[in-house]
Amino acid sequence: MTAPNTAVVDMAALFDRARRASRGLARADRNSALLAIADAVLANQETILTANRQDVDTETAKGTPQALIDRLSLSPKRLEGMAEGVRQLATLPDPLHRVLDGMMLENGLAVRQVTVPFGVIGMIYESRPNVTVDAATLALKAGSAAVLRGSANALNSNRVLVQVMREAINAYVPADAVQLVDSTDRKYVTELLEARGKVDLVIPRGGASLINHVVDNAKVPVIETGTGNCHVFVDSSADVKRAQSIIVNAKVQRPGVCNAAETLLVHQDVAEQFLPHALQALADEGVTLRGCERTQKIVDVEPANESDWETEYLDYTLAVKVVDSLEDAIDHINDYGTQHSESIVTESIANARKFQDEVDAAAVYVNASTRFTDGFVFGFGAEIGISTQKLHARGPMGLAQIVTYKYLIDGDGQIRE
């Protein structure tokens, strides 16, 4: 049985509860609250899996594709992974109360710039119920209350997970630090996006249409995450064996993620040498290739059209284009990329430098796979998403990016002349 999706939610009251709950979090025992969540997820395994089975059965009956069912499904092993992730989060250094900068002004005012929580963070996301726990615990570690709005098809799972978390944290922090928008009515998404002064930040996680909806409609500050139309450019001086290993890895190691490569760009001087072997290796991995006219003259591939350059396939498909020059590669990437992760394979120090200088993206690689753009890989210990905007945070967002700061200024009667 699917949960009713027409529940009435008093969002104003929900935001007020979140605000009140958020006030003491910076000084509360947030790590104990996190450990309590980890324990509770395991202790309530049966309840969680039963609720999840309802969601899975509903989707299966609807004929939802297996890949999506997989993303929705929880298992004892996945719950163990979730609990372990939360335990690791508890061991990370506190991102709050850090003095980022400080100085004494000439008039004797002592200024400190100190990290503080955002306050109330809204998360709007799709499908995977593990995001419910990820988002709530990351917000909590960073001292903010979380307002969660997951997708309709995971509502039973999310409802139970939130209930389990709320009961678990209540000994340490207010339960209202974690709240679910318990309805699938989209008007509540709109209320969340328009809650200026009530919600300090909204982070969407999901596909391009979700992200676009949020960015286009939000009146609260937003961090755009996750769409990745990433490129690997094989320069004329590239070590072709290395280039082949990098594009194969960037495409197939995990095709469904945002830092996977979607287009291969190849310098014309190396195309005839590189393409036949490399594209065969990709085809051997099950990759469907769509090439520009020049690519088609060298190897037998499907024709690519304009929309291929713009597409984030998230699948075993790769667009291939032969370019005249490094400059053309940079222009193509800046025109079609989503400013996520871009890589050049080259032996030329000048070309490597020019590429890193001029490609406008969060992460610009030389001689490496694009797949490394990830908060865990970067050593952040956790990640709430990959920002593809330039405001506030760019690239992987760890705990240090989920806080803000304020200035504390101590005087002894200073007035301005």
Next chain:
Amino acid sequence: MTAPNTAVVDMAALFDRARRASRGLARADRNSALLAIADAVLANQETILTANRQDVDTETAKGTPQALIDRLSLSPKRLEGMAEGVRQLATLPDPLHRVLDGMMLENGLAVRQVTVPFGVIGMIYESRPNVTVDAATLALKAGSAAVLRGSANALNSNRVLVQVMREAINAYVPADAVQLVDSTDRKYVTELLEARGKVDLVIPRGGASLINHVVDNAKVPVIETGTGNCHVFVDSSADVKRAQSIIVNAKVQRPGVCNAAETLLVHQDVAEQFLPHALQALADEGVTLRGCERTQKIVDVEPANESDWETEYLDYTLAVKVVDSLEDAIDHINDYGTQHSESIVTESIANARKFQDEVDAAAVYVNASTRFTDGFVFGFGAEIGISTQKLHARGPMGLAQIVTYKYLIDGDGQIRE
């Protein structure tokens, strides 16, 4: 004669020119371009003042209040001040190319987090033509192209200032790094606010209605600036002489700016001792007082109502409220403030700490005037505004806040396992 305000502007072409112009700015001789602007503002003094006189005459004929005319008016002295400000900007350290962080991952990837320009920054502002030069030169120093949209009543001034700047910089950077939206048609504001992917950041500067319009309608990232409903709270343990000097300074030293105080909160235990003298001192400075019922019982003031607690007067008016406790003061500030600058006057270390902990604002003062929240005072050397949001930058925004970063990752063939 007023300029025609129905000119057709091809915004898409304008954005493209700005993007192209922005590409080389990080490595261009931006400081020479700034010095050329300073020289050109003085060399073209007559042309600029003539254009400004048209704007001033038009507004005078319309019966515009003198205070607004003053803000619109340029003079040889003001132009000298503008030129001097630009020269100082040229001497500041480059905010670009700074390595903020860096590490070697276990797999040998060398990661650097390096400051880079936003790219194209839009500025929407009111009245004062000096903002045209401020905004363009700050953006230029930070390596970004500026798209400027000033107010209708300064269009002649802005047009000439932009023309002077474009000619001045052309020897060092593309003239299109500084562009004016040469129309007062508001549809171009909408196009600017919706230019996702074309404009990387919009910063509004002006009154609350301008800021609200921008925040409510923007699809590009925005930094909310400048509205300041700031408070001074006189705690029960306050040194009352110090408290009086601070509230007088915070209110009257420059009432029309965002970090001026708008409401005085007084602990009930000290109200009878403090208010008569302090309010007399404020009245002597020409301040009109609006008090809560308890204030009215102590001194003869106009009654304050709910809207007074919400109002940023920007004038010689002050709301006054007696509160029961420190907690009530903090609640009042968090309910009505705009998260700009807040001050407590106290001798209690515990109360000072609690106030700084719990007041949610960009700058939280102990025993000092709110008037110090300012990029120049903080030693930033320049300022593009005071952020009242929590995303990206909070409080005074200097050059370090007008840049973003990217990760540069150098490998030798790394692929993800």
